[in-house]
Each structure stands twice: as C-alpha cells, then as structure tokens.
Amino acid sequence: MGGQAFTHLSTPRMPPSVYTRVLATIQAILKEHYQLVGSPIEAPGKDTYGDVDILVFHPLPGSPLAEITSRPELATQLSQYLGAIHHILGPEINFAIPWPSDENHGAEPEQSKYIQLDLKICSSEKMFQWELFHAAHGDLWNILGSTIRPYGITVNNRGFYLRISQIEKLDRKKSMVFLTDDHGLILDFLGLDKGKWWSKFGSRNEMFLYAAGCRMFWIKDLDELDAEEGTGVEGGENGKKKLKHNDRARMAKRPIFREWMEVFLPRCRENGGFAGGKGVTREQVRDEAFAMFGAGVQTEYETRLKEWNLAKHKDEIWRVVVKGSVPEIEDLQFRAASVRTLKGIVMEGETFKGKPVLEVTPNEEGFWDADKVRTFVETNWKEAGDIGWARQEERAREGMKAKAEKKKLLEEEQTRKNIGDDEATSPF
Structure with a gap:
C-alpha cells in the first residue's frame, strides 16, 4: 500500500477529486464480476491519497472470472477489465491504472502518471468483513x-x-x-x-x-x-x-x-x-x-500456560538440577556417562540398581520435586557414572563383536564367489 509498488512508474499522491472518481469507477467495474466489493473507511483529514485499496469476494456465476483458477491468469484478466498497464502479484495484486487524462490539468503529458490499485481477494465473506473492520479509519x-x-x-x-x-x-x-x-x-x-x-x-x-x-x-x-x-x-x-x-x-x-x-x-x-x-x-x-x-477460552489459556510451565520446568530440571548438580571433574568422559545415566533415571523413568526411584518420579501433573532430584543426583552421581561407563564399555564390545561378525560374513561371501568363478572358468 501507499502507492510505492511500481518504482519504475510515476504514481503521485492523488487529490480527493481524483481518488473519489477512480475509486467509484473501479468499484463499478469490479461489481460486474464479484459478489462483494468494498473499501475500508478512510482516515479523517486526508488531503491526498497514496493508492486505492479495494477488497473483493467470490466471482459472480456469470463472470468469466468464475472459471479461472490460476492467479496469474486472473490478474491478467482483471488488468484488461481495469485498463491497467502493469500488475504485480503478491499477497495482494497491485495494478497500475492510468491517471484520468482530464485530471492532468496540463502539468504532465497524458498517460504519464498512474494510480496504484491494491486489490485483495478474500477467501471468505468473514474475511471480507474482517478486513473492512480491521483496516477502517487508517491508523x-x-x-x-x-x-x-x-x-x-x-x-x-x-x-x-x-x-x-x-x-x-x-x-x-x-x-x-x-x-x-x-x-x-x-x-x-x-x-x-x-x-x-x-x-x-x-x-x-x-x-x-x-x-x-x-x-x-x-x-x-x-x-x-x-x-x-x-x-x-x-x-x-x-x-x-x-x-x-x-x-x-x-x-x-x-x-x-x-x-x-x-x-x-x-x-x-x-x-x-x-x-x-x-x-x-x-x-x-x-x-x-x-x-x-466462553469457557473454551479459559480452558485454552490455562492449558497452554500449564504446558508452557511444564516445558520450562522440565528444561530447568534437566539443565540446572540434573546436569548442573554433577560436579565438574577432570574425567569428562566419566562425567558424561554419569549425566546420561541420571537423565535416563530422572527424565525417562529408568530404574536405578534394578528398582524405580520414587523420589525422582514426577507427580500426576508432570512436575518434579527439584530438591529431591538434586539430593539424589548429588548422592548418586558417582555410582551413576560407574553404571554409565559399564554400559558404554558393553556397547563398545558389542560393536566390536558385530563388526567382526560382519567382516567374517563378507570374507565367507567373497570365498564362495571366488570358488564359483573358478568353477565357471574350469575347462572340465
């Protein structure tokens, strides 16, 4: 909006006489093709206008526009109806309409000035009415x-x-x-x-x-x-x-x-x-x-706030209480193993030494007791590290075993292939 879409054309601000005349002419043309055509109520005290803003909804059944499904094709057809010399496709369609020749008053050659039309095609009658309401009175x-x-x-x-x-x-x-x-x-x-x-x-x-x-x-x-x-x-x-x-x-x-x-x-x-x-x-x-x-508003408000608070609480329990309560030590790998184990116990409900840890279990609403979690972490982080380290070593052994078995299978497959090739090339 504001008459600045066409940087390569002269689109000066319009005096009220030009604006009123062009608005009426364009609306009359569009009413031949659309069920609803309107413009927001203008702000008071304006002595010039930067562009023409128009909203439309739903092509009339008899209009050729009712058969068009492509926005570029629609813009081209509308350009013909409106006498526009150029258009720009965006959220709105901007059209460059020739300035009325009898309104130039000799200041510039005819057709050298243009008026920017911003046309918004609404997807529903509700949207059409809302846009008229929301854009009314300018500022x-x-x-x-x-x-x-x-x-x-x-x-x-x-x-x-x-x-x-x-x-x-x-x-x-x-x-x-x-x-x-x-x-x-x-x-x-x-x-x-x-x-x-x-x-x-x-x-x-x-x-x-x-x-x-x-x-x-x-x-x-x-x-x-x-x-x-x-x-x-x-x-x-x-x-x-x-x-x-x-x-x-x-x-x-x-x-x-x-x-x-x-x-x-x-x-x-x-x-x-x-x-x-x-x-x-x-x-x-x-x-x-x-x-x-309505009650639905309060329910949504309270639900969204609860979900937000729970997500924030969960993040704080993980970063500050669990991860933050494990001491900084020189053995970074052992600390990482401890943190991973504690995360599984506190955040994911895993057992510790074969039993669930009730004091670090969240309540029915999903919230933890931060003091109890902190105490558990500070008391058991070393043992959690031993557990995590043992798991890590076991995974490493399993990985090496799987790698060795895969290598063995590949070697056996290659051997069978070589035997097959030898048999295929044998003269006997």
Missing part, C-alpha cells in the same frame, strides 16, 4: 493497539487475541489465545460505540476522542510518567522514549499516529478528565475475556 487500530496492549489484548489481521503474560516475552506467538473475529463483540468489549465505527470521522480530533472512549484508556499524571511498566498512556517526549519498535516506526511514517502521540495525548493531560480506565487491571481484563468469550 485507528494503531492508536487503539497502543492503548490496549498493556492489558494483554491484541488485534491483528485475523482477529482479537488475549496474550498470556508469562509467555509473551519469550514467545509472542504462543502467548496469543484467540478470542473472536466478531467486530461487534470486540467493540462491546472495548466499550466503543458500534454505530460510529462504520461512519467516517469528520476530523482527526473526532477520531482521537472516539479512541479515548475505550474503557481501558487513561492518561498518566505527571508524577506517574517515570514508571517503566504498567497501563495508562503517556504521549509527548516521555512517552515516545518508551514506545515499542513498531510504534516508533509508525511515529516516523504515520502522521496521524504521530499527532496522537505528540499533540492529542499531551493536550488530554493538560485538560484532565481522562482517568476512566485507571482502575482497570490486566487480570481483570483477562477474567472479563473468559466470561465474555
């Missing part, structure tokens, strides 16, 4: 995202998610539990007016005030700005220093998000009255998500 979700993120809530191009705090710093993807892709439920959960969402805002300030209506929004007071963590938004120079990498990039590239941070939030602090969400906690939001989005 609005960037703004809302910076507000709700500290509460463990995330929205992306697939849906609404609850993040598990104990996991997210190490594996963000695994920390995300899907809540819903029903935009009505999402807006209800955030405390935002559903009717206003589907209407274009008259100004940036109107959109900012709408975002500030989120029930989790509140402005930190001056004496709270030094806090490194926690909820609440800051804005201004102090808030900019604490932005995540993605938000810092948005500050540089997205004027509306920059205005939210540098102008609107500091002004809110000066005017006061934005403390409605101050009492809301991350734990409260989590529990409300469990209640609103």
Whole structure:
C-alpha cells in the first residue's frame, strides 16, 4: 500500500477529486464480476491519497472470472477489465491504472502518471468483513493497539487475541489465545460505540476522542510518567522514549499516529478528565475475556500456560538440577556417562540398581520435586557414572563383536564367489 509498488512508474499522491472518481469507477467495474466489493473507511483529514485499496469476494456465476483458477491468469484478466498497464502479484495484486487524462490539468503529458490499485481477494465473506473492520479509519487500530496492549489484548489481521503474560516475552506467538473475529463483540468489549465505527470521522480530533472512549484508556499524571511498566498512556517526549519498535516506526511514517502521540495525548493531560480506565487491571481484563468469550477460552489459556510451565520446568530440571548438580571433574568422559545415566533415571523413568526411584518420579501433573532430584543426583552421581561407563564399555564390545561378525560374513561371501568363478572358468 501507499502507492510505492511500481518504482519504475510515476504514481503521485492523488487529490480527493481524483481518488473519489477512480475509486467509484473501479468499484463499478469490479461489481460486474464479484459478489462483494468494498473499501475500508478512510482516515479523517486526508488531503491526498497514496493508492486505492479495494477488497473483493467470490466471482459472480456469470463472470468469466468464475472459471479461472490460476492467479496469474486472473490478474491478467482483471488488468484488461481495469485498463491497467502493469500488475504485480503478491499477497495482494497491485495494478497500475492510468491517471484520468482530464485530471492532468496540463502539468504532465497524458498517460504519464498512474494510480496504484491494491486489490485483495478474500477467501471468505468473514474475511471480507474482517478486513473492512480491521483496516477502517487508517491508523485507528494503531492508536487503539497502543492503548490496549498493556492489558494483554491484541488485534491483528485475523482477529482479537488475549496474550498470556508469562509467555509473551519469550514467545509472542504462543502467548496469543484467540478470542473472536466478531467486530461487534470486540467493540462491546472495548466499550466503543458500534454505530460510529462504520461512519467516517469528520476530523482527526473526532477520531482521537472516539479512541479515548475505550474503557481501558487513561492518561498518566505527571508524577506517574517515570514508571517503566504498567497501563495508562503517556504521549509527548516521555512517552515516545518508551514506545515499542513498531510504534516508533509508525511515529516516523504515520502522521496521524504521530499527532496522537505528540499533540492529542499531551493536550488530554493538560485538560484532565481522562482517568476512566485507571482502575482497570490486566487480570481483570483477562477474567472479563473468559466470561465474555466462553469457557473454551479459559480452558485454552490455562492449558497452554500449564504446558508452557511444564516445558520450562522440565528444561530447568534437566539443565540446572540434573546436569548442573554433577560436579565438574577432570574425567569428562566419566562425567558424561554419569549425566546420561541420571537423565535416563530422572527424565525417562529408568530404574536405578534394578528398582524405580520414587523420589525422582514426577507427580500426576508432570512436575518434579527439584530438591529431591538434586539430593539424589548429588548422592548418586558417582555410582551413576560407574553404571554409565559399564554400559558404554558393553556397547563398545558389542560393536566390536558385530563388526567382526560382519567382516567374517563378507570374507565367507567373497570365498564362495571366488570358488564359483573358478568353477565357471574350469575347462572340465
């Protein structure tokens, strides 16, 4: 998006008159071939447009597009319908559409300027509706995202998610539990007016005030700005220093998000009255998500957290308690033999001296008693090393025996072959 796909063509930003006209023309063409055609609601206050974004779903039964199964062939056919002079295949299809000749106003020769169309072909009606919702109002979700993120809530191009705090710093993807892709439920959960969402805002300030209506929004007071963590938004120079990498990039590239941070939030602090969400906690939001989005969400959240904690615990038992409790000695091979034996006993349930070791057996939930495991390792590592060393020697003997037997079989086979060759060449 942004009108930068065609680096070899001139695709300048469009004034509203050109954008509105081209958008209507392209949508009219596409509606002849697709069941659903739409564009996200534009951000307020734009005086130029970088490209035209359109979503489509399902070719109409009578359209030639309904018979096409190849994306390159589909892009070529669409280029003909749209009058595009070039296209690029990617997650979206980018088309270069000639700039309306009567809109050049003598500044450049006709057909020397182009408009970038970004066409997204949705695989389902649900995806079509979600994309319209998620991309609405330009930077609005960037703004809302910076507000709700500290509460463990995330929205992306697939849906609404609850993040598990104990996991997210190490594996963000695994920390995300899907809540819903029903935009009505999402807006209800955030405390935002559903009717206003589907209407274009008259100004940036109107959109900012709408975002500030989120029930989790509140402005930190001056004496709270030094806090490194926690909820609440800051804005201004102090808030900019604490932005995540993605938000810092948005500050540089997205004027509306920059205005939210540098102008609107500091002004809110000066005017006061934005403390409605101050009492809301991350734990409260989590529990409300469990209640609103069903028992399955809580079950998945708790199961994933338990599995994560168990995997982390198992790794710690192995690296720190078992392996880490065997002393560092000069005989590295003996130490390795001891560690291997202890791993089999503790981690894999092998017997020790012919008997199971109950004190190093995990409980019903799979967790070990770390103190008991450590005591067992410290007490028995030498004997475990003797066992492991004996096993290693036995494996070596068996290996040598197998190697000798294989060599003997090969020699016998070669002897039989030589006898056969001699008989075949004998004149008698």
